[in-house]
Amino acid sequence: MVSVRGLHKWFGPLHVLKDVDLTVAAGEVVVVVGPSGSGKSTLCRCLNRLETIGQGSVEIDGEPLPAEGRALAKLRADVGMVFQSFNLFGHKTVLENVTLGPTKVRRIPRAEAKERAYALLERVGIADKAHHHPAQLSGGQQQRAAIARALAMRPKVLLFDEPTSALDPEMVNEVLDVMVSLAAEGMTMIVVTHEMGFARRAADRVVFMDDGRIVESGAPDDFFANPQTERARDFLSKIL
Ligand code: ADP
Ligand code: MG
Secondary structure (H helix, E strand, O other): OEEEEEEEEEEOOEEEEEEEEEEEOOOOEEEEEOOOOOOHHHHHHHHOOOOOOOEEEEEEOOEEOOOOHHHHHHHHHHEEEEOOOOOOOOOOOHHHHHHHHHHHOOOOOHHHHHHHHHHHHHHOOOHHHOOOOHHHOOHHHHHHHHHHHHHHOOOOEEEEEOOOOOOOHHHHHHHHHHHHHHHHOOOEEEEEOOOHHHHHHHOOEEEEEEOOEEEEEEOHHHHHHOOOOHHHHHHHHHHO
16 A cells, blocks of 8 residues: 655755655554654654655555645545644634545535434544534544544555544543554554554554654554664653
C-alpha cells in the first residue's frame, strides 16, 4: 500500500531524511518512534505530499505521488492524516467537519455524506456532539472527531502524527482505543507515537528513526525486549 524508496528530504541545507526505505502492506500497522527532530513528521508529510520530496520515490497503492490538481486532492483523500493539534475547522460544527471532504472532494451527495458522518461519529463515541463546534469539545473528543473526519474520506492509509501528545493524560486512552479498533478492522496505519502500550497492542512492526534514517525495524516484542542498536537502547531507556 505504501512504498518509499531512497527518500531524501532537505530543508535548505538541512538534510532531514536520508535514504529512507519503507514498505507498508495493506492492513499493516507500523508504529514510528524516535527522538524529537529525527524526521518522523517530515516522513509522514512526504507521504501525502504536504512536503515535496528531495530525491527518491513514494508510491501509494502502486501510484507515484501526483504533483498538483485533482490528482493531488484525491491522493490527500486516500492518505488521511491525523495531527497532534487536531486541525479541525473551528467555525464549523463537528458534523460539517466530517461531511466537508466527502462532499467537496469525493463528490458524495450531501444526504449520504451526513448519514455516513453520523455513523462515524457513533463509531468514535461522539454522536451527541455532532452539532457542537470543536471548541465545545474536550481534547479527546476533538481528536476523535478528527479521526472520524479522516475516515469519512474512506482513505487507503491513515497517518497519525503524535495523535495523543497534546491530550491530558486521562483522555489518551479514549483516542488510543479508537485507533486500536481501526487497526483490528484492518486499516493500513502509520502511527508516530510514544505510546508504547499502543505499539504493543496494535503494531505489526515498530520502526525506529534517528537523525533522518530508519535505524531499526522489527516486531514490537523484539524491538522493546531486544533493541539492536545503541541508539535505540538509549532512546528506549529514556521513554520507558
Ligand atoms: P520529528 O517529527 O521526528 O520530531 P521533524 O520531521 O519535525 O522531526 O523534523 C526533522 C528536522 O527537520 C528537524 O531538524 C526540524 O527542525 C527540521 N524541520 C522540520 N520542518 C521544517 C521546515 N518546514 N523548515 C525547516 N526545517 C524543518
Ligand atoms: Mg514530529
